[in-house]
Amino acid sequence: xxxxxxxxxxxxxxxxxxxxxxxxxxxxxxxxxxxxxxxxxxxxxxxxxxxxxxxxxxxxxxxxxxxxxxxxxxxxxxxxxxxxxxxxxxxxxxxxxxxxxxxxxxxxxxxxxxxxxxxxxxxxxxxxxxxxxxxxxxxxxxxxxxxxxxxxxxxxx
Numbered sequence: 001x002x003x004x005x006x007x008x009x010x011x012x013x014x015x016x017x018x019x020x021x022x023x024x025x026x027x028x029x030x031x032x033x034x035x036x037x038x039x040x041x042x043x044x045x046x047x048x049x050x051x052x053x054x055x056x057x058x059x060x061x062x063x064x065x066x067x068x069x070x071x072x073x074x075x076x077x078x079x080x081x082x083x084x085x086x087x088x089x090x091x092x093x094x095x096x097x098x099x100x101x102x103x104x105x106x107x108x109x110x111x112x113x114x115x116x117x118x119x120x121x122x123x124x125x126x127x128x129x130x131x132x133x134x135x136x137x138x139x140x141x142x143x144x145x146x147x148x149x150x151x152x153x154x155x156x157x
Contacts, residue, residue: 001075002084006030006063011041014048014074017107018095020088022081025066027074029054033061035142035152039130043118048074 002022005013007030013019029045031038038045038058045054049072057064069075079087095103118126133139145152 001025002081007034007036007038008041010074011038011044014041014044018091019075020077020079020084020091021066021069021075022084023066023078024081025069025075025078026063027065027069028061028063029058030061032059033142033152033155034146035133035136035138035140035154037130037133039126039133042126045074047114048072 001013001019002025004026006026006028010027010029013027029038029041042054042058045058049057053072064072066075066078070078077087142152145155
């Protein structure tokens with residue numbers, strides 16, 4: 001990961017098994033800034049950074065750098081940008097040294113014992129919540145402010 005990673009991108013990062021970030025990476029759970037909720041990515045973020053930190057960053061929408069992301073548990077390793085590709089290649093090489101079925105089974109069991117499974121009904125509810133919020137006036141204004149590169153009416157910065 002390098003550069004900016006905001007909103008849903010941060011959720012994708014939270015769902016990854018291994019995350020290596022360049023020292024220039026910047027993150028934000030930004031949905032509230034756009035009048036949205038981060039409903040769909042909340043389970044992954046909670047698993048990655050914990051409920052306490054999730055509440056802070058999902059409620060403020062503030063940006064944080066790679067070192068903070070590592071401290072939170074969102075990122076496993078931070079490297080200089082020039083070393084990102086090589087570090088990623090090394091990690092892939094390590095993974096390729098292992099049995100693919102063993103990797104798959106280990107991942108399945110790790111998720112199972114962590115209780116990280118979200119049943120279909122719960123996931124459907126999160127999707128519905130997210131879809132409904134995207135249709136709100138607040139979301140329309142927030143997304144328009146994002147696209148137009150201006151502040152939404154609720155912004156104080």
